[in-house]
Amino acid sequence: MQNSGYALVVRFTLRNTEAAERFDALVEHTLQGINTEPGTLAYVVHQPVDEPLVRVFYELYADRAAFEAHExxxxxxxxxxxxxxxxxxxxxxxxxxxxxxxxxAEAA
Incomplete structure (x- = not known):
């Protein structure tokens, strides 16, 4: 069977509006490094409709080893x-x- 990838969803609830703004800035900074990870296939941050203090991350990795390399x-x-x-x-x-x-996944 072909390796089918490794994924997770993370839901963050933020303390307040200021915390949300600072968290978003931290995410933007972190994405600069994540964008260079070959085994990270998708790393998308969402804000649910009508939930301004919630962020939902969807992360898809080529395999568990790629997730561990990300971590x-x-x-x-x-x-x-x-x-x-x-x-x-x-x-x-x-x-x-x-x-x-x-x-x-990108070819090695």
Whole structure:
């Protein structure tokens, strides 16, 4: 069976409007590093309609090793350390792909 990727959805609830603005700036800074990760196929931040203090991340990796490589990056470690000051809750859901259309990992 072909390796079908590794994904997660993370829901962040932010403390207040100022925290949301600072969190968004942290995300923008962190994305500069994430954009260079070959095994990170999608890393998209959403704001749910009518929930200005919530951010939902969708992350898709080529495989679990790509996710672990992402987690080991200095920019990811900095994000994980700095984000707590802006949050009230974090909910993480890990996903196994069943079916669908998705981007392919870049050839090594």
């Amino acid at each position: 080991a990056q200095p920019h990811t470690k900095a994000f994980l350390n700095e984000r707590e000051q802006f949050l009230t809750t974090v909910e993480v859901t890990f996903l196994n792909e069943v079916a669908g259309k998705r981007p392919r």
